[in-house]
Structures are given as C-alpha cells and as structure tokens.
Amino acid sequence: MSKAAEIDIASVSKIYGKTIAVDAISLKIPAGSYCCLLGPSGCGKTSTLRMIAGHETVSIGDIVLGKEVVTDLPPAKRGTAMMFQSYALFPHLDLIDNVAFSLKMSGVDKDTRRARALNMLKLMQMEAYASRKPAQLSGGQQQRVALARALITDPEALLLDEPLSALDPFLKIRMRAELKKLQKQLGITFVHVTHSQEEAMALADIVVVMSDGRIEQAASPREVFERPATAFVARFMGDHNVIGGKVTGSSDGLVTFELVGGGTFSASGQIKAAGSDVDAAIRTDHVRIGESPVKGLGFTGIISNIEYRGATVKLTIEGAGIAEFTAIITDKAYYATPVAVGDAVPLHWDPEDAIILGTLNS
Numbered sequence: 001m002s003k004a005a006e007i008d009i010a011s012v013s014k015i016y017g018k019t020i021a022v023d024a025i026s027l028k029i030p031a032g033s034y035c036c037l038l039g040p041s042g043c044g045k046t047s048t049l050r051m052i053a054g055h056e057t058v059s060i061g062d063i064v065l066g067k068e069v070v071t072d073l074p075p076a077k078r079g080t081a082m083m084f085q086s087y088a089l090f091p092h093l094d095l096i097d098n099v100a101f102s103l104k105m106s107g108v109d110k111d112t113r114r115a116r117a118l119n120m121l122k123l124m125q126m127e128a129y130a131s132r133k134p135a136q137l138s139g140g141q142q143q144r145v146a147l148a149r150a151l152i153t154d155p156e157a158l159l160l161d162e163p164l165s166a167l168d169p170f171l172k173i174r175m176r177a178e179l180k181k182l183q184k185q186l187g188i189t190f191v192h193v194t195h196s197q198e199e200a201m202a203l204a205d206i207v208v209v210m211s212d213g214r215i216e217q218a219a220s221p222r223e224v225f226e227r228p229a230t231a232f233v234a235r236f237m238g239d240h241n242v243i244g245g246k247v248t249g250s251s252d253g254l255v256t257f258e259l260v261g262g263g264t265f266s267a268s269g270q271i272k273a274a275g276s277d278v279d280a281a282i283r284t285d286h287v288r289i290g291e292s293p294v295k296g297l298g299f300t301g302i303i304s305n306i307e308y309r310g311a312t313v314k315l316t317i318e319g320a321g322i323a324e325f326t327a328i329i330t331d332k333a334y335y336a337t338p339v340a341v342g343d344a345v346p347l348h349w350d351p352e353d354a355i356i357l358g359t360l361n362s
C-alpha cells in the first residue's frame with residue numbers, strides 16, 4: 001500500500017507571456033483525499049495540475065508534497081504520477097512493457113519490472129490481456145492500462161487530466177465508479193481535472209471550483225452545491241437562480257432584500273449593510289408556487305415556458321426585473337394546481353434556502 005501525501009499549493013501563479021493562467025492560488029489538499037479541480041475551459045485547472053506534476057514550471061509560489069518542497073524537482077523525483085487525457089500508451093509495446101516502462105527508465109531489472117507490471121495489471125483486472133498491444137483494447141481497457149502505468153511508480157499522489165473525457169457516456173459512468181473505488185483501495189491522494197460538475201460531485205471529497213485563474217470555492221460537493229460561495233459557483237454548479245437585490249435590513253441572521261422590479265425576500269448568510277447590492281442564490285427545486293406564509297415575501301412573475309420532465313416540471317418565469325427564473329416542482333404539485341404560459345403566479349421560498357453570495361474578495 002502506498003503512502004499518501006498532503007499537497008500544499010502556496011500562493012502559486014502561472015504566467016505565460018502576458019497571460020496569467022493561474023493567479024496566486026492557495027490550496028491544501030489533505031493526504032488520501034479525492035480532489036477535483038473543476039471549471040470551464042481556460043480557467044487554469046490543467047496548468048495547476050501540470051505544476052503539481054512538474055510538467056510545467058511554477059512562475060511564483062511553492063508546491064509542497066508531504067513535507068518536501070517540490071517546486072523545482074523534476075516530475076520523476078516528486079512522488080507524483082500523472083495520467084494523461086489521451087492515455088499516451090506506446091502503440092508498439094505490449095501491455096506489460098507499457099506498464100513497466102517507467103521502471104525500465106529507472107534501471108529496474110527486467111524480471112522484477114515485468115513481475116511488478118503484471119501485478120499492476122492484475123490490480124486493474126487486465127492480466128488476461130498482458131501480451132496485447134494498446135490498439136487491441138477498448139477505451140475503458142486502455143484507461144485501466146494507463147492507470148496501471150501511472151501507479152507502478154508507487155506514487156503518493158495520482159494526477160489525472162480529464163481521465164474520462166475519451167469514453168462514451170455509459171463507460172464514463174462505469175469508469176468513474178472504478179476510479180473512486182481504486183482511490184479508496186490505494187488510499188493515496190487523487191487530483192482529477194474535469195469540466196463536468198456532475199463528475200466532480202460524484203467523485204470528490206473536495207471540489208475546487210476555478211474561474212479565470214482563481215479559486216472561487218474549495219469545499220465538499222455538498223457544501224459547494226448547498227452553499228455556493230459566489231455567483232460564479234452557483235451558476236456553474238447549475239440548479240440555482242442567481243438574483244440581485246438591494247439590502248433593506250437584517251434581523252435574526254436573515255437579510256431582507258428588495259428586488260429591482262418589486263418584491264422582497266429574505267436570505268441567509270453573511271450580513272451586508274443596508275443599501276448594498278447583493279446577489280443571492282435560490283435552488284430551483286426549493287421555489288414554491290403560491291403566496292408565502294410570511295406576508296409580502298417573494299415576487300409575482302409571468303410563466304414564459306413549461307417543460308414536462310417526468311418526475312418534475314420545469315417552469316420558466318419572468319418578472320420583478322428578473323429575465324429568467326426557474327422553478328422545478330414535482331409533477332404532483334404541478335398537477336394539483338396546474339398553471340399555464342402567460343399566467344401571473346406568486347413565488348416564494350424559505351429564507352434559509354436563499355443564500356447570500358459573496359465575491360472573491362469579500
């Protein structure tokens with residue numbers, strides 16, 4: 001069993017010419033955790049991963065693995081291993097030689113390295129294919145070989161760059177479960193880059209949401225989803241309405257807001273001064289149709305679209321200065337009191353289901 005290492009990214013920046021790809025990020029990834037770096041294309045997640053691996057130099061800051069500062073060490077001396085998006089298998093070598101390759105480079109004798117490679121292939125349930133070439137494998141099998149090859153160096157941390165992106169949707173979900181199982185079994189730190197929020201939520205102990213070279217939020221999947229820190233996180237994770245309002249007052253840990261186009265609501269989170277403009281996130285599945293039990297809370301909007309989804313119905317609503325507000329209600333609630341496009345309906349939600357959003361510097 002390998003040992004796991006904490007990864008400490010301390011005020012790290014990556015600058016390519018005039019582009020700041022990673023902007024002074026700090027992050028501690030606990031030893032033995034599954035961490036997903038999540039964000040849209042160009043947000044700096046691959047650059048961050050490559051700096052941890054040593055495939056990219058760090059422009060400013062330090063990376064510490066366990067107790068060792070690895071900032072200036074070559075990849076092979078860091079105790080990390082990387083699995084690439086394309087798997088980067090050697091087409092002319094059989095699986096044993098593919099998996100044993102890095103041991104060959106470090107001078108391990110042939111019998112030992114072949115025996116260890118076979119063991120790794122066994123771990124991945126691929127020993128039956130040991131003498132095949134990569135082209136004779138399915139996508140999922142190639143991925144297992146790539147994993148075996150990365151893990152043979154006994155790394156303290158495995159770094160995975162979009163490892164599931166080459167797989168079809170069905171295989172993606174199956175291999176996702178295998179990755180999670182493997183991480184638990186090995187107990188080492190996994191850092192996995194993805195642009196899929198669903199993938200990150202399914203796999204991670206810690207989700208690190210990045211935008212524009214910065215970390216918007218680093219927390220458990222549940223926390224990121226239930227209490228998004230910023231408007232960016234709420235929008236990127238989906239299933240939230242982000243609406244802006246002016247703070248009118250606060251009491252009992254709740255802040256009251258006035259919507260631009262009329263209507264008021266309460267939200268929980270960090271108290272803001274009266275008069276300030278603030279964004280709040282409201283889960284689409286926590287919105288209710290009808291008058292609020294607390295008089296005057298909520299707003300009235302016009303239904304602009306209705307989408308039947310089976311177990312739920314998605315209503316799109318305009319009003320109170322909000323261009324598009326979404327409410328997902330159960331089919332039962334919808335058919336109990338059906339509404340139609342063009343109807344004006346009151347909407348409300350519980351104050352604790354409206355989360356006050358911060359900005360990166362607040």
Ligand SMILES: Nc1ncnc2c1ncn2[C@@H]1O[C@H](COP(=O)(O)OP(=O)(O)OP(=O)(O)O)[C@@H](O)[C@H]1O
Nearest residue numbers: 016019021039040041042043044045046047048195
């Ligand atoms: N070698 C390079 N030279 C110049 N700019 C680069 C280089 N590599 C990345 N960049 C820029 O740095 C920024 C971050 O890139 P990075 O690849 O880290 O993002 P990403 O979040 O991984 O995106 P993707 O999901 O598309 O891979 C982008 O603006 C990109 O254009």
